[in-house]
Amino acid sequence: MISLQQVGKSYGSAKILDDISFEVQPGEKVSILGPGGCGKSTLLKLLLGLEKPNSGSISLLERDMVHASENEKQETLRRVGMAFQQGALFDYMTVNDNIRFAMEHMTDLSDDEMEQVIDDLLLSLKLPRTKTMFPYELSGGMKRRIGIARALATDPVVAIFDEPTSGLDPVTSTIILNMIKELGQKDESRTLLISTSSVEIAIRFADRIILINEGRVVDDGDWRKMMIDGDDWVRHFLSVRLIGIDIEYARELGLPDEFIKKHW
Numbered sequence: 001m002i003s004l005q006q007v008g009k010s011y012g013s014a015k016i017l018d019d020i021s022f023e024v025q026p027g028e029k030v031s032i033l034g035p036g037g038c039g040k041s042t043l044l045k046l047l048l049g050l051e052k053p054n055s056g057s058i059s060l061l062e063r064d065m066v067h068a069s070e071n072e073k074q075e076t077l078r079r080v081g082m083a084f085q086q087g088a089l090f091d092y093m094t095v096n097d098n099i100r101f102a103m104e105h106m107t108d109l110s111d112d113e114m115e116q117v118i119d120d121l122l123l124s125l126k127l128p129r130t131k132t133m134f135p136y137e138l139s140g141g142m143k144r145r146i147g148i149a150r151a152l153a154t155d156p157v158v159a160i161f162d163e164p165t166s167g168l169d170p171v172t173s174t175i176i177l178n179m180i181k182e183l184g185q186k187d188e189s190r191t192l193l194i195s196t197s198s199v200e201i202a203i204r205f206a207d208r209i210i211l212i213n214e215g216r217v218v219d220d221g222d223w224r225k226m227m228i229d230g231d232d233w234v235r236h237f238l239s240v241r242l243i244g245i246d247i248e249y250a251r252e253l254g255l256p257d258e259f260i261k262k263h264w
């Protein structure tokens with residue numbers, strides 16, 4: 001489904017990604033976690049073929065994204081939903097037209113079918129009244145939700161969300177996180193990837209975390225295991241942001257007993 005092998009990327013003399021390798025199987029839910037500036041967005045851009053790596057191979061839905069032509073990439077991206085952090089909506093289009101634009105380009109739905117999908121999505125987001133509004137009339141959280149709705153409107157096999165909750169308040173973050181999770185639960189075969197610098201968001205989203213630091217994969221697997229068995233940096237990175245949260249919430253998140261006993 002997704003495979004990166006020994007991928008490296010530099011901008012000028014700055015090495016941004018180094019020897020990145022991992023695979024994601026169909027239906028997997030994965031959080032790509034790492035501190036700000038560690039290279040997460042760059043990694044997603046490479047995966048989507050929006051940028052080229054300096055070395056290594058990248059395959060998405062069986063397509064070699066390094067050597068594919070623009071047409072071949074577009075063909076593959078028709079089956080992929082994506083919402084980037086700065087994934088701005090088109091300012092001059094209404095919410096309806098923003099979502100419709102994606103569907104017109106990426107699906108073969110009829111006008112009526114598109115209308116139905118948009119109405120259903122906006123209803124499930126509790127944003128039906130935004131349909132005829134322009135982006136400048138929406139709050140930051142609403143725009144983000146519409147951006148995610150747009151990524152989902154095409155019913156993608158793989159959906160990729162870059163920092164879906166950054167800069168949003170906890171309540172809006174939870175709404176968005178649940179929205180993406182529900183999407184996975186509705187169709188278990190759908191592969192979902194998010195990137196985030198929030199440990200809490202990462203572990204709430206998926207069991208599997210690919211942990212990146214300074215452009216390298218430092219750990220990959222179940223976060224509960226990482227909390228106990230990871231190296232010093234991994235354990236520190238995961239714990240420092242969680243220690244001190246309410247103990248009930250710590251249990252709700254599913255933090256391992258051993259971890260709770262040690263830190264609370």
Ligand SMILES: Nc1ncnc2c1ncn2[C@@H]1O[C@H](COP(=O)(O)OP(=O)(O)OP(=O)(O)O)[C@@H](O)[C@H]1O
Nearest residue numbers: 011016034035036037038039040041042043163197
């Ligand atoms: N086009 C570019 N030219 C030069 N440097 C770049 C370019 N794009 C990204 N970088 C640099 O690459 C590094 C990684 O950036 P990237 O946006 O991938 O990280 P990130 O982990 O997504 O960070 P954040 O969570 O803050 O968005 C940063 O130091 C950034 O300045």
